[in-house]
Amino acid sequence: MAKEKGSFLRINKKLIAVVAALGLLMGGTSALSASAAEKKPAKKTTTKKPAAKPSVAASPAAPVKTAQQIAMEKEIAALKASGKPFQYWVGLIFSDIANSAATGQILAWGKSRGIKVEPVLVNQNNLAANVTAAVAAGTMPDALDISDTLMLQLGSKNLLNVQALSNELARVYGGWNQAAANFDKADYAGKGLGVPYGISGNLINRRLDLLKEAGAKTTAPKTWEELMDSATKTMKVGGAGFALGNVGDAESVFRAQFVGYGGRYADDAGKKCTIDSKATRDFLGFVKKWYDKGAYSPSAVTTDGGWDNNLYLGGKTVFIANPGSVYTTMVNGSAAWPKNPTLAKNTGFSALPGGPVTRVAPSNGWLRAVSATTKYPELAQDLIRYLMKPENIDVYYEWAIYGPALKGYNKFEYWDENVDPVHGGLFDLATAGTSSSFPDVNNAAYAQFGTEFQLSKMVQRHLLDGDSADKTIAEAQAACQKIYDANNK
Amino acid sequence: MATVSETSTPAVKVKKSRRRGGIFDPTSILGYFMMLPAMVVLILFFAYPLGFEIYSSLTDMTLGNDAKFIGFDNYGSLLADPEFLTAAKNSFVYVTAVQLGKFVLGLGIAILLHQKLVARGFWRAVVLVPYAMPGFVAYLVWKLFYNPDVGSLNIILTKIGLIDAPIAFLGDRDWAMPAVIFATIWRGFPFWAIMFLAALQAVPKELYEAAAVDGANAWQRFKNISLPGIRPVVLVVFLISTINTINSFEAIWLTTAGGPSDATVILPIFAYRGLTSFNIGQSAAAALSLVPVALIFTYFILKRMKKDQ
Numbered sequence: 001m002a003k004e005k006g007s008f009l010r011i012n013k014k015l016i017a018v019v020a021a022l023g024l025l026m027g028g029t030s031a032l033s034a035s036a037a038e039k040k041p042a043k044k045t046t047t048k049k050p051a052a053k054p055s056v057a058a059s060p061a062a063p064v065k066t067a068q069q070i071a072m073e074k075e076i077a078a079l080k081a082s083g084k085p086f087q088y089w090v091g092l093i094f095s096d097i098a099n100s101a102a103t104g105q106i107l108a109w110g111k112s113r114g115i116k117v118e119p120v121l122v123n124q125n126n127l128a129a130n131v132t133a134a135v136a137a138g139t140m141p142d143a144l145d146i147s148d149t150l151m152l153q154l155g156s157k158n159l160l161n162v163q164a165l166s167n168e169l170a171r172v173y174g175g176w177n178q179a180a181a182n183f184d185k186a187d188y189a190g191k192g193l194g195v196p197y198g199i200s201g202n203l204i205n206r207r208l209d210l211l212k213e214a215g216a217k218t219t220a221p222k223t224w225e226e227l228m229d230s231a232t233k234t235m236k237v238g239g240a241g242f243a244l245g246n247v248g249d250a251e252s253v254f255r256a257q258f259v260g261y262g263g264r265y266a267d268d269a270g271k272k273c274t275i276d277s278k279a280t281r282d283f284l285g286f287v288k289k290w291y292d293k294g295a296y297s298p299s300a301v302t303t304d305g306g307w308d309n310n311l312y313l314g315g316k317t318v319f320i321a322n323p324g325s326v327y328t329t330m331v332n333g334s335a336a337w338p339k340n341p342t343l344a345k346n347t348g349f350s351a352l353p354g355g356p357v358t359r360v361a362p363s364n365g366w367l368r369a370v371s372a373t374t375k376y377p378e379l380a381q382d383l384i385r386y387l388m389k390p391e392n393i394d395v396y397y398e399w400a401i402y403g404p405a406l407k408g409y410n411k412f413e414y415w416d417e418n419v420d421p422v423h424g425g426l427f428d429l430a431t432a433g434t435s436s437s438f439p440d441v442n443n444a445a446y447a448q449f450g451t452e453f454q455l456s457k458m459v460q461r462h463l464l465d466g467d468s469a470d471k472t473i474a475e476a477q478a479a480c481q482k483i484y485d486a487n488n489k
Numbered sequence: 490m491a492t493v494s495e496t497s498t499p500a501v502k503v504k505k506s507r508r509r510g511g512i513f514d515p516t517s518i519l520g521y522f523m524m525l526p527a528m529v530v531l532i533l534f535f536a537y538p539l540g541f542e543i544y545s546s547l548t549d550m551t552l553g554n555d556a557k558f559i560g561f562d563n564y565g566s567l568l569a570d571p572e573f574l575t576a577a578k579n580s581f582v583y584v585t586a587v588q589l590g591k592f593v594l595g596l597g598i599a600i601l602l603h604q605k606l607v608a609r610g611f612w613r614a615v616v617l618v619p620y621a622m623p624g625f626v627a628y629l630v631w632k633l634f635y636n637p638d639v640g641s642l643n644i645i646l647t648k649i650g651l652i653d654a655p656i657a658f659l660g661d662r663d664w665a666m667p668a669v670i671f672a673t674i675w676r677g678f679p680f681w682a683i684m685f686l687a688a689l690q691a692v693p694k695e696l697y698e699a700a701a702v703d704g705a706n707a708w709q710r711f712k713n714i715s716l717p718g719i720r721p722v723v724l725v726v727f728l729i730s731t732i733n734t735i736n737s738f739e740a741i742w743l744t745t746a747g748g749p750s751d752a753t754v755i756l757p758i759f760a761y762r763g764l765t766s767f768n769i770g771q772s773a774a775a776a777l778s779l780v781p782v783a784l785i786f787t788y789f790i791l792k793r794m795k796k797d798q
Contacts, residue, residue, distance in 0.1 A: 298655060299660055311638075452762075
């Protein structure tokens with residue numbers, strides 16, 4: 001979980017001091033390197049920029065079996081003969097630099113293999129619709145970046161099993177960090193269907209200056225109650241920028257609150273829905289209470305994925321939950337927003353608060369998957385292997401909003417919260433965060449429940465339609481059971 | 490020979506005529522050959538997608554599973570789905586209100602622009618602006634206009650004292666549908682206005698002059714000359730625009746995305762949501778559910794047009 005900037009500074013000072021002392025005692029840099037592999041270092045030890053030309057043969061992950069080489073050569077010949085490009089869908093994220101890095105690396109890989117490649121940037125918010133259409137039309141790309149929920153729903157019918165590649169990368173790069181390891185568990189329904197490359201999750205961004213002006217607490221809120229209380233005190237300057245509509249931002253925050261109040265979608269078997277519970281009533285009561293107090297922005301009910309980001313960047317809200325794209329924009333600027341170092345300075349970052357029952361730091365995974373319809377599976381895996389090389393992913397991570405998937409990536413300097421608070425938070429999320437599905441079973445039904453914004457719909461029926469909590473919960477329970485039954489046929 | 494045949498008895502004429510137009514007639518084969526590209530395009534881009542959509546609606550197709558034929562089960566479950574029924578009701582309200590609004594505003598503006606105004610050409614161009622704007626720009630501007638935090642509508646209404654506090658026009662259950670309807674009318678009425686204007690200009694002036702001589706007032710001239718004169722155009726515009734509005738997606742998606750809650754969910758939005766949650770079979774059924782309504786509507790309009798002719 002992400003920690004307060006101050007506390008991190010203290011921890012880091014201690015850590016640096018201990019590591020430095022050890023280094024001096026050991027009389028060499030080997031101890032420093034060893035520590036760096038496990039914890040965040042004071043200094044970055046890898047090359048900053050990737051080699052312009054890929055050196056696949058020199059990669060530690062590169063040694064492939066002869067059979068694989070032969071198969072790949074055949075695929076290269078077939079691809080060239082077809083005259084068509086190898087297509088990869090890159091998950092479009094907020095950082096233009098990260099997007100360019102990803103597409104540039106894919107093109108460089110294609111050049112090294114002597115083939116035509118076509119990296120296509122697909123907005124992550126539209127990925128589900130695009131993939132659905134592509135599956136129906138038989139036009140899936142050869143490989144793609146994919147969310148863990150979408151991967152579960154696509155399943156083994158639409159995605160190739162790349163467990164061997166996954167194992168190979170884990171072996172070469174020191175194993176998976178905790179959040180990524182969730183996708184490698186034996187009981188995970190999507191095991192082997194993708195290679196985790198990025199861990200994302202929300203951090204609370206809060207305006208320290210506005211909170212101070214309003215006489216509210218500037219320290220990181222420990223509970224959702226505490227946060228919403230501060231939000232009502234700052235309503236004149238924006239309050240809470242949490243969405244209430246059918247949008248992923250709303251669903252993810254509601255999910256964290258719902259779990260915080262002890263809620264879960266289904267039982268341990270992942271079959272029987274448990275929405276109709278006291279925990280759900282408590283959760284709904286919490287949201288209603290603060291909605292009635294006016295803690296939510298009036299425009300919160302009809303929002304899109306960028307609404308809260310723009311609200312915060314425009315200085316119109318005090319709290320938002322964001323995976324880091326807002327901070328990246330403040331620091332680097334974007335096509336729509338200029339750099340805003342003052343806003344960055346006035347922003348505090350912290351982990352999501354907790355409810356009365358528990359506190360969770362849900363982490364989501366982004367994975368690289370190979371389409372079952374591809375004619376070039378070896379090439380697809382070769383590309384993934386190339387993209388996962390530390391020198392390549394280093395450049396991507398530096399500008400993207402993901403925590404590290406593999407332990408071998410933990411050495412990059414920007415994971416240090418003193419260097420970059422958001423990257424520090426994402427590092428914590430990747431190494432110590434809970435799975436976004438916790439405590440539920442991460443299966444296709446769980447994924448579908450979230451994709452259909454069922455939690456947000458339940459809240460809206462209670463808040464906006466005026467339905468009683470009992471009626472709302474009964475409807476949500478029925479909808480949930482229908483989804484779980486359909487998926488457990 | 491042809492001349493002889495044509496001057497022969499009607500029976501012979503019909504027979505010869507049929508032979509000349511038969512499918513094995515070299516001219517016919519050439520004709521079919523010439524039509525082939527268009528037919529291929531139609532089959533590829535119209536018949537196949539429609540056929541696939543109908544097939545999908547009769548299966549339990551989801552993203553990760555094989556599609557099994559389930560007959561009309563999807564349609565049955567739609568009728569039992571309260572969200573679908575709400576979407577159907579919203580669609581009816583939306584389409585009716587939008588079409589009525591476009592008709593009244595379009596006709597009113599067309600009559601106004603038909604008068605001898607100063608800078609008439611300029612005003613005619615100005616009227617076209619909403620229609621000429623890309624849809625997504627128009628609706629995003631409306632979304633901003635309605636915004637309770639920074640929208641100019643709230644600022645204006647507050648300044649002139651009509652409201653005390655900003656209204657979330659798109660976020661309030663009671664306001665959302667009227668707000669979206671108004672934006673849709675604004676975007677679509679110019680098409681109606683320009684078409685009506687063109688039709689009004691085609692009505693012979695002599696009719697108005699004769700009516701004036703007979704002592705008919707403005708309303709009588711409009712009712713008895715203008716309206717019958719433009720009726721064929723009204724029917725065509727009504728037909729095209731209604732089909733477009735029934736299938737309209739961007740107006741609502743870009744402003745409210747169907748919210749708040751389900752206040753502005755119409756059938757295309759409902760179908761799209763189904764698609765994004767991978768219920769391909771059911772969303773295909775939802776998308777097709779309005780086709781019979783559109784077909785019946787089209788049938789009656791075409792019948793009316795034929796009668797007028």
